[in-house]
Amino acid sequence: MIKEAVNYQVPDLHGYYGDFGGAYIPEMLQQNVAELKEQYLKIMAEPAFLQEFDLLLKDYVGRPTPLFKAERLSAEFNTNIYLKREDLCHTGAHKINNTIGQILLAQRLGKTRIIAETGAGQHGVATATVCALKGMECIVYMGEKDIERQAPNVARMQMLGAKVVPATSGSKTLKDATNEAIRDWINHPNDTHYIIGSVVGPHPYPDMVAKFQSVISKEIRIQLKEKTNSELPTHIIACVGGGSNAAGAFYHFLNEPSVKIVAVEAAGMGVHSGMSAATTQLGKQGILHGSKSLLMQTADGQVVEPHSISAGLDYPGIGPMHANLYSSGRGHFISATDDEALDAAFHLSKTEGIIPALETAHAFAVLGKLNLTPSDTVVVCLSGRGDKDLATYMKSIQTHP
Amino acid sequence: MSRVQSIFSTTKQPVLNIYFTAGYPTLDSTLTVMDLLANAGVDIIEIGMPYSDPLADGPVIQESSSIAIANGMTIELLFSQLKACRAQPSLSKIGIVLMGYMNPVLQYGFNRFCADAANAGVDGLILPDLPEYEFEKEYGEIIKAYGLDFIFLVTPETSEERVRKLDSLSTGFLYAVSSSATTGGETSFNLVSNYLQKLQSYQLKNPVMVGFGIKDKASFDAVAANSQGAIIGSAFIKALSNNTSLDELVPSFVKSIRP
Numbered sequence: 222m223i224k225e226a227v228n229y230q231v232p233d234l235h236g237y238y239g240d241f242g243g244a245y246i247p248e249m250l251q252q253n254v255a256e257l258k259e260q261y262l263k264i265m266a267e268p269a270f271l272q273e274f275d276l277l278l279k280d281y282v283g284r285p286t287p288l289f290k291a292e293r294l295s296a297e298f299n300t301n302i303y304l305k306r307e308d309l310c311h312t313g314a315h316k317i318n319n320t321i322g323q324i325l326l327a328q329r330l331g332k333t334r335i336i337a338e339t340g341a342g343q344h345g346v347a348t349a350t351v352c353a354l355k356g357m358e359c360i361v362y363m364g365e366k367d368i369e370r371q372a373p374n375v376a377r378m379q380m381l382g383a384k385v386v387p388a389t390s391g392s393k394t395l396k397d398a399t400n401e402a403i404r405d406w407i408n409h410p411n412d413t414h415y416i417i418g419s420v421v422g423p424h425p426y427p428d429m430v431a432k433f434q435s436v437i438s439k440e441i442r443i444q445l446k447e448k449t450n451s452e453l454p455t456h457i458i459a460c461v462g463g464g465s466n467a468a469g470a471f472y473h474f475l476n477e478p479s480v481k482i483v484a485v486e487a488a489g490m491g492v493h494s495g496m497s498a499a500t501t502q503l504g505k506q507g508i509l510h511g512s513k514s515l516l517m518q519t520a521d522g523q524v525v526e527p528h529s530i531s532a533g534l535d536y537p538g539i540g541p542m543h544a545n546l547y548s549s550g551r552g553h554f555i556s557a558t559d560d561e562a563l564d565a566a567f568h569l570s571k572t573e574g575i576i577p578a579l580e581t582a583h584a585f586a587v588l589g590k591l592n593l594t595p596s597d598t599v600v601v602c603l604s605g606r607g608d609k610d611l612a613t614y615m616k617s618i619q620t621h622p
Numbered sequence: 623m624s625r626v627q628s629i630f631s632t633t634k635q636p637v638l639n640i641y642f643t644a645g646y647p648t649l650d651s652t653l654t655v656m657d658l659l660a661n662a663g664v665d666i667i668e669i670g671m672p673y674s675d676p677l678a679d680g681p682v683i684q685e686s687s688s689i690a691i692a693n694g695m696t697i698e699l700l701f702s703q704l705k706a707c708r709a710q711p712s713l714s715k716i717g718i719v720l721m722g723y724m725n726p727v728l729q730y731g732f733n734r735f736c737a738d739a740a741n742a743g744v745d746g747l748i749l750p751d752l753p754e755y756e757f758e759k760e761y762g763e764i765i766k767a768y769g770l771d772f773i774f775l776v777t778p779e780t781s782e783e784r785v786r787k788l789d790s791l792s793t794g795f796l797y798a799v800s801s802s803a804t805t806g807g808e809t810s811f812n813l814v815s816n817y818l819q820k821l822q823s824y825q826l827k828n829p830v831m832v833g834f835g836i837k838d839k840a841s842f843d844a845v846a847a848n849s850q851g852a853i854i855g856s857a858f859i860k861a862l863s864n865n866t867s868l869d870e871l872v873p874s875f876v877k878s879i880r881p
Contacts, residue, residue, distance in 0.1 A: 235755055245724055247678040247750040248788075249799060252779040390684050391674060403677050404804045410779050508725045508751065509675060521696045522726030523674040 229475040229551055230431075232541070236424020236512070239549060241541035244423035245508045249407040253415075254511075256330065258425045264329050265322075265432065277321050278436065281354070282311045284318075286437075288444035288600070293572045300593035303454070304575070304603045305441055307466060314578065314605030315434060315466045316347035320416055322433035324351040327414035334358045334413040338402040340367055340395035340462075341532035341580075342374025343605060344418030349383035359383040362401040364394035367532060374609060392526040395536055399510050419463025420540030423511030427468075427540050434469025441600055442473055449598055456591065458483040459602040460583040461554075462498070462534035464543045466604035471552075481553060483591065484543060485583045487529035488556035498527035499556040500539040501547045509537065514544040530559035530613065531579035533605075557586035566607060566614065567621035578605035579613060626717045626745045626771050626794040629665050630829040630850055637851030638842070638880055639666035639831055640858050641721065643686040644703075645695025646672070647862050652703045653710075654868055660712040662876035668748065668853060671697055671722030678750045680804040682856040686863070697722075697730045701742045708743035719773065719794070721748040732761060736768040746771030746794045754791055762791065773797050778817045782824065789826040796828040797853070800835050800845065805856050811844040818848035842879050854879065 228239070236242040246254055264270055278284040286306045295302045307315035320337075327335060335357050339345030345361040352359035361378055365387040368375055378385050391397040399417075406415045420427040420434075442452040457474050459467035461484045474480040489497035497503060500515050507516030509524060517525040517537040529535045539547075546552030557565070566582035569575055577585065581604045593599060607614065623631070630637060640659050644652050652669070659667055672687035672695050679687070707713045720739060727735050727749065739747070747770055752761060754774065765772045771794030776785050778801060789796050798821060800814045814832070821830055829850035836842055837857035845852050861875045862868075 243756065244753055245751045245756070246753065248775040248780060249678060249777050249804075251753075251777075251784075390681065391688065396675065400675055400677060404680070407678070407804055505729070507728060508723075510677075511751070516725070518725065518729065520729065521698070522729030523691055524725070 229546065230472060232424060232428050236428070238542045238545035240506070241512070241514045241544040242424055242427060243513050244511055245513065246423045246511045247407070249410070250403070250423070252410055253406060254423050260330060261326060261425050261429050264326055270325060270329065273325055274322055278318065282317055282321060283309060284436065285440045285444070286310060288441060288448065290448065291573050294569070297572070298588050298593050299595055300597045300599055302588070303445070303448070303598070303600045304573070305437060305470065305600055307437065307602060307604045308575070308577065308581070308606035312343070312347050312350050313608065314343045314347070315437060315469060316344045316418060317350065318436055318469065319418065319430050319433040319465060320344070320347040320351045323414070323416045324355050324357065327357070327416070328355065330414060332412060332414040334360070334409065335416055336360045336362065336402050336405050336413055337416045337418060338362045338395065338398040339418065340364070340398070340535060341609065342367070342371040342378065343533060343609070345383070345385070346374055346377045346381070348416050348418070349378040349381035352383060353381045360405065361385050362388050362398040362405070364388045364392070364398045366393045367395065367398070371532060371609070394526065395532070396509070396524065403510065419465040420468045420542055421463045421510055421512065421538060427512065427542055430465055431468040431472060431542060434465050435472035437466070437469035437602065438471065438473035441470070445598070445600070451598070453477055453480055454598040454600045455479070456481045456483055456593070456597060456599040457602070458485065458584050458587065458599065460485045460534060460580050460604065461539060461543055462487070462536045462580065463538070464540040466602050468540060468542055470600070470602035475551065482546060482551060483587065484546070484552050484554045485587050486554060486556040487531060487534035487562070487583055488558045489528040489530070491558055492556055496528035498529040498534050498536065500537065501554045502556065504539070512541050514538050514541045515547065530562060531583065533578070533580040534583065555587050555590060557583040561586040563617050564621070575603065576607035577603060578607050579610045581605050624745060624769070624771050624794060625715070626666065626719070629717050630795065633665055635880070636842070636846030637665045637829070637831065639668055639851060639853040640664050640876070641668040641670060641853060641855035642858055642862065643670040643672055643683065643690050644700045645690035645693045646686040646859070647689070649693040649695060651868065652700065653707060655872060656707060657710060657712050658868060658872035659876065660716045662873045663880065664716070664876055665851070666717035666719060668719045668721050668855070669700070671700060671720060671726060673723040673726055676723060678804060680856060682859050683805050686859045697726055697735065701738045704742035704744065718744050719746045719748060720744050724749055724751050733764055736764050736770060740768040740770055744770065746773055748773045748797060750775055754788060757791060775799055785821065785824060785826070789828055792828050794828065795831045795850065796826060798830050798832045798849065800832055805834050811841060814845060815848055818845060822848060839879050
């Protein structure tokens with residue numbers, strides 16, 4: 222039986238995980254967010270909704286994704302390492318678990334127009350995909366700088382029929398794309414649903430996205446039981462930007478004290494280099510995109526532009542669930558630098574024949590820092606595949622023979 | 623009676639509230655702009671505290687905020703600029719309201735912010751991303767303790783029940799957003815009239831000031847016919863971005879609204 226813990230898994234009625242969360246939104250968003258808050262749990266509990274969600278996850282996304290024992294990696298670290306293969310999902314990452322759930326929800330709310338933000342483009346592609354599947358209008362906001370950096374994903378979104386709108390305000394990256402998407406929602410209060418891509422934003426988004434992604438840990442428990450005779454690993458490891466794959470991978474283990482929760486943030490050029498995205502190390506309590514969480518900011522409360530080699534971890538905040546895991550000590554937060562992530566990506570490719578996304582590579586970069594033993598069972602969430610990062614990998618292929 | 627409340631009870635014509643961003647167009651222009659607005663006959667000045675991620679604002683105000691931040695504007699500096707303002711005869715009676723977002727205020731320290739605002743002669747606060755749940759639970763009492771007004775926003779989508787709730791929590795005035803949009807957008811004033819007449823029929827405790835999309839005499843007069851006045855922001859910021867001297871520009875802008 223999976224127990225629901227009030228403190229770590231699920232926020233209170235007002236969307237708080239401990240001190241973090243809430244819905245710090247202007248009145249212009251109130252109606253949209255209130256409608257979602259009143260409806261999401263009801264809709265997500267409807268048998269017809271669950272049936273369609275499960276069927277699409279199975280036949281369209283390709284779930285359950287395998288849990289693969291990485292034998293060579295296990296031997297190298299003298300332990301037992303299992304990989305949760307979210308990279309094998311349709312569109313190449315876990316992001317689609319959430320967009321499938323939200324598009325079904327949007328249909329039931331009577332919405333006809335979908336908006337989304339995207340950084341690296343993975344969430345944008347996953348949103349454009351489900352909009353094509355359901356014949357819905359799709360507008361994706363993407364920072365002008367990211368559009369230049371992620372051309373293949375821009376082309377994928379366009380081929381899927383989405384309109385990609387450059388965010389030209391502020392720093393012209395993910396946080397600004399999110400601002401523009403929220404503004405679009407303010408300007409379209411009736412027909413539009415906003416599919417947020419991570420466990421961020423005003424309540425109920427963090428809880429809703431975590432619930433859609435929780436299929437990851439639900440499957441891990443079943444698969445581990447088959448393979449090891451125990452549902453519980455000793456360690457579950459995932460990378461964290463906003464934190465959606467981590468929320469999904471941790472979810473059904475949060476209330477199991479024996480499971481060590483390991484969240485890996487992007488340290489960029491080094492945590493204290495001034496070029497980093499390690500929010501729990503560098504952030505202070507603050508409010509961004511509608512929730513109170515940890516936030517990288519100046520002493521005057523202006524939001525700081527983070528840096529990571531991986532565009533998906535390049536976010537100045539972190540979901541409120543993770544902020545609570547950090548501050549309560551339930552989660553162990555460590556970080557990996559750009560170089561460590563690159564090394565890990567090449568190493569995984571050569572050791573197990575799997576090219577991971579740069580985001581995902583951060584999770585593998587910490588295996589050597591955990592003092593693993595032969596009796597440990599370690600699950601790493603392999604959140605996405607690395608095709609989109611080939612241009613970056615090619616630049617350092619000479620230094621990784 | 624607060625200063626803002628007395629402005630509504632003594633002003634015969636519709637109340638004119640002009641918004642500008644602190645530290646824009648230049649770091650030191652804050653008091654100059656205020657002085658010129660006051661001399662031109664504006665009733666309330668709304669000063670924007672610049673923030674890197676102003677969700678409720680459109681491109682014009684965001685751009686002015688980015689420039690103000692680059693100029694070096696901070697809450698700390700704004701308070702030091704405002705300290706002397708009430709000693710100036712032109713600014714002794716005008717309403718001064720601060721508008722901004724929660725994050726910079728929380729970093730400054732909410733209690734300290736309210737204390738320093740009151741001390742600098744500020745009358746009231748507009749913090750669009752402070753929701754009523756958190757206001758009632760934590761922040762409302764602090765605001766009240768320092769004698770500051772707090773102004774909530776309502777929109778055409780806000781239910782009657784919620785309008786009444788937000789009116790009961792507000793002091794000074796209630797800010798009616800003309801349409802569901804970010805600041806600086808285009809607005810249909812026929813629809814706005816219906817909405818404002820509905821608000822009037824509620825017989826609220828606070829005067830209603832209309833904002834978003836008010837940009838000239840025609841739009842000001844249109845909304846003022848069914849409210850106590852209006853707030854002009856983006857149109858004034860746009861005017862400030864012209865490289866004309868402030869001494870000429872500010873009075874002529876105000877005159878174009880209220881000859």
